[in-house]
Amino acid sequence: xxxxxxxxxxxxxxxxxxxxxxxxxxxxxxxxxxxxxxxxxxxxxxxxxxxxxxxxxxxxxxxxxxxxxxxxxxxxxxxxxxxxxxxxxxxxxxxxxxxxxxxxxxxxxxxxxxxxxxxxxx
Numbered sequence: 209x210x211x212x213x214x215x216x217x218x219x220x221x222x223x224x225x226x227x228x229x230x231x232x233x234x235x236x237x238x239x240x241x242x243x244x245x246x247x248x249x250x251x252x253x254x255x256x257x258x259x260x261x262x263x264x265x266x267x268x269x270x271x272x273x274x275x276x277x278x279x280x281x282x283x284x285x286x287x288x289x290x291x292x293x294x295x296x297x298x299x300x301x302x303x304x305x306x307x308x309x310x311x312x313x314x315x316x317x318x319x320x321x322x323x324x325x326x327x328x329x330x
Contacts, residue, residue: 209253215272216245223279225309226301227291233284234312241282245275 220242224234249271256267280292301309307320 209250209257212249212253212256212268212271213246215268216249216275217242219272219275220245220279221313223276223283223291225306225313227280227283227285227294228305228309228312229286230284231286237282237284241279245279 220238224230224238228234230237252267252271256264259267277292280295281290283291285291285294303320304322307317310317310320
């Protein structure tokens with residue numbers, strides 16, 4: 209059950225950081241999504257703990273894929289295009305996008321920014 213909660217939080221944070229242009233509803237979505245997936249993880253955690261190893265692995269895999277799919281599907285974006293559509297169209301996050309996502313969480317890591325163009329002498 210703890211593993212499912214940790215995976216849920218990691219997926220939500222990874223999606224939020226990877227597609228940070230979520231507007232003012234981004235943090236609200238992150239909070240509510242993490243809360244709902246945690247409740248679902250507790251619910252199915254009881255089933256997973258009583259099953260065989262195969263059932264545990266399959267249910268954990270289904271949980272992770274479902275969490276990633278639905279989080280990518282419902283994450284609000286400013287341009288009204290879902291993050292899942294961007295991902296399926298091949299618009300993967302680059303270093304600058306991840307920098308912006310981390311900056312929204314309060315983590316400033318300028319090593320992700322591309323180098324500044326050299327200044328031309330006047």
